[in-house]
Amino acid sequence: MMRASRKRRLVIAGVLVTGVSVAVLLTLLALRENINLFYSPSQVVAGEVVEGSYFRIGGMVVDGSVRRNPDDLQVSFDLTDTAETVTVHYSGILPDLFREGQGIVALGRLEDHGFRADQVLAKHDENYMPPEVSEALKAANRQPYAPAATGGGS
Amino acid sequence: MAEFFEMGGHGFFIWTSYAVTALVLLHGYLAPVLRRKNLIRQLGSPDRGPGTK
Amino acid sequence: MAMRKPAQPTTSRSRAWRWFHRFGSPAYFYFFAGRWAPRFGHLAVAFFLAGLYFGLVVAPPDYQMGDSYRIIFIHVPSAWMSMFIYVVMAVSAGIGLVWRIKLSHAVARSCAPVGAAFTFCALVTGALWGKPTWGTYWIWDARLTSELVLLFLYVGYMALLAALDDWKTGSRAGAVLALVGLVNIPIIHYSVEWWNTLHQGATITKLGRPSIDIRMLVPLLIMFAAVNFYFLAAMLNRVRCELLDQERRTRWVQEVVNG
Numbered sequence: 001m002m003r004a005s006r007k008r009r010l011v012i013a014g015v016l017v018t019g020v021s022v023a024v025l026l027t028l029l030a031l032r033e034n035i036n037l038f039y040s041p042s043q044v045v046a047g048e049v050v051e052g053s054y055f056r057i058g059g060m061v062v063d064g065s066v067r068r069n070p071d072d073l074q075v076s077f078d079l080t081d082t083a084e085t086v087t088v089h090y091s092g093i094l095p096d097l098f099r100e101g102q103g104i105v106a107l108g109r110l111e112d113h114g115f116r117a118d119q120v121l122a123k124h125d126e127n128y129m130p131p132e133v134s135e136a137l138k139a140a141n142r143q144p145y146a147p148a149a150t151g152g153g154s
Numbered sequence: 155m156a157e158f159f160e161m162g163g164h165g166f167f168i169w170t171s172y173a174v175t176a177l178v179l180l181h182g183y184l185a186p187v188l189r190r191k192n193l194i195r196q197l198g199s200p201d202r203g204p205g206t207k
Numbered sequence: 208m209a210m211r212k213p214a215q216p217t218t219s220r221s222r223a224w225r226w227f228h229r230f231g232s233p234a235y236f237y238f239f240a241g242r243w244a245p246r247f248g249h250l251a252v253a254f255f256l257a258g259l260y261f262g263l264v265v266a267p268p269d270y271q272m273g274d275s276y277r278i279i280f281i282h283v284p285s286a287w288m289s290m291f292i293y294v295v296m297a298v299s300a301g302i303g304l305v306w307r308i309k310l311s312h313a314v315a316r317s318c319a320p321v322g323a324a325f326t327f328c329a330l331v332t333g334a335l336w337g338k339p340t341w342g343t344y345w346i347w348d349a350r351l352t353s354e355l356v357l358l359f360l361y362v363g364y365m366a367l368l369a370a371l372d373d374w375k376t377g378s379r380a381g382a383v384l385a386l387v388g389l390v391n392i393p394i395i396h397y398s399v400e401w402w403n404t405l406h407q408g409a410t411i412t413k414l415g416r417p418s419i420d421i422r423m424l425v426p427l428l429i430m431f432a433a434v435n436f437y438f439l440a441a442m443l444n445r446v447r448c449e450l451l452d453q454e455r456r457t458r459w460v461q462e463v464v465n466g
Contacts, residue, residue, distance in 0.1 A: 158263075158264075161273075161274040161275070161277070162268065162273040162274040162275070163273075164273065164274050164275040164339050167275055167278065167335040167336065167338060167339050168274065168275065168277055168278055168335075170335055171278045171281060171282070171331070171332040171335045171336070172259075172281060174328065174331050174332070175281045175285065175328045175331075175332060178324050178327060178328055179324065179328070179437060181324075182320060182321060182324045182441050183248065183437070183440065183441050183444070185320075186441065186444040186445040186447070186448050187444055189448050190444065190447055190448045190451065193448060193451045193452060194451065194463065194464050197451065197455055197460070197464040198464040198465055
């Protein structure tokens with residue numbers, strides 16, 4: 001039978017080792033999947049993504065490119081990084097922040113007719129303002145902090 | 155008033171965030187206060203309190 | 208509590224040393240903390256209430272996110288503190304390690320639970336903010352992952368201290384761990400710049416004007432003050448406990464305990 005104090009230390013040591021291991025594994029996991037969360041349209045067009053792989057693409061929704069099917073939840077839109085553009089097809093409910101000009105990150109696979117997404121997430125930029133300020137800026141015909149290009153992360 | 159709690163449909167997310175933070179911070183403040191009182195009580199008793207750590 | 212006032216010539220350097228030595232004295236620090244912790248606590252409460260009012264009632268909704276952005280008023284201060292406290296903890300532990308100052312170790316040990324609490328809050332409030340805005344509670348991007356790593360560092364540090372019975376040995380081992388983990392702080396901060404992430408970039412700490420409306424910035428700054436006062440109050444109270452525990456055989460503790 002182990003002394004209570006020794007057993008306590010064993011348990012704590014076990015928790016400690018597990019905790020540090022998990023932390024390192026998490027880091028390795030994140031690294032393994034390529035620390036960059038997503039590829040840009042330019043990278044996709046340039047063929048940097050492994051054929052047939054499941055990956056994330058990030059870009060800006062091109063104005064006027066959103067096409068919805070009135071009968072079901074199918075939708076398609078173009079993502080751009082101002083250099084190249086990729087068409088994304090998605091079936092499902094889009095996040096609230098989805099709109100033209102918004103930063104979007106889609107998870108899925110590249111197919112013949114475009115990128116088929118299983119998940120669509122919306123980025124939002126680092127700007128915070130009330131609606132009337134946003135309206136005023138738009139009215140003054142200046143782009144309010146246009147969503148940043150995807151390369152470099154925000 | 156109901157609008158305030160609804161928060162445009164995002165009420166759950168906002169209020170849960172504030173509640174969790176409040177509980178965590180409150181606990182984090184009270185724990186050492188209580189521990190100090192216990193320590194003083196224990197150290198003041200004749201047997202010099204719990205074994206050395 | 209007797210405060211000795213030595214009769215010595217007071218050059219500014221000798222005054223600085225005496226101030227330093229005085230603060231290094233556990234007894235002095237115990238009573239100093241005893242006076243100031245409650246004051247910081249009251250200030251924290253006042254600033255929290257003001258921040259809540261200006262953030263939840265006065266500040267207008269965001270043009271994109273509506274009311275969900277209001278989580279920013281606890282998420283961002285928590286995240287900032289999670290990193291700031293870690294630096295304080297690591298530096299304090301490092302000083303204790305190199306200069307062999309017991310109080311420094313006590314401060315480091317006292318920082319950890321507070322820092323861990325803020326890290327936890329940052330992660331939870333971030334998840335609750337992410338779901339209605341991004342569309343997901345969690346994602347393994349560089350920012351979120353490194354913040355989670357920070358939580359594990361805090362927990363690992365506290366577990367290490369608990370595993371080692373000897374206070375000094377534990378403090379020193381913990382100091383090594385804390386220092387090794389310091390690299391995570393710049394990683395967290397620059398993650399949104401170095402890599403593509405879902406998490407957005409800096410609003411306040413970037414170079415240039417903060418890109419946030421003044422009516423939203425004010426409650427944010429109020430909350431910044433609130434969490435800092437809270438940290439001081441909570442940390443100082445924990446240091447007091449450490450000192451009572453570690454110095455239990457000294458006369459000043461006996462007086463506190465029996466007097």
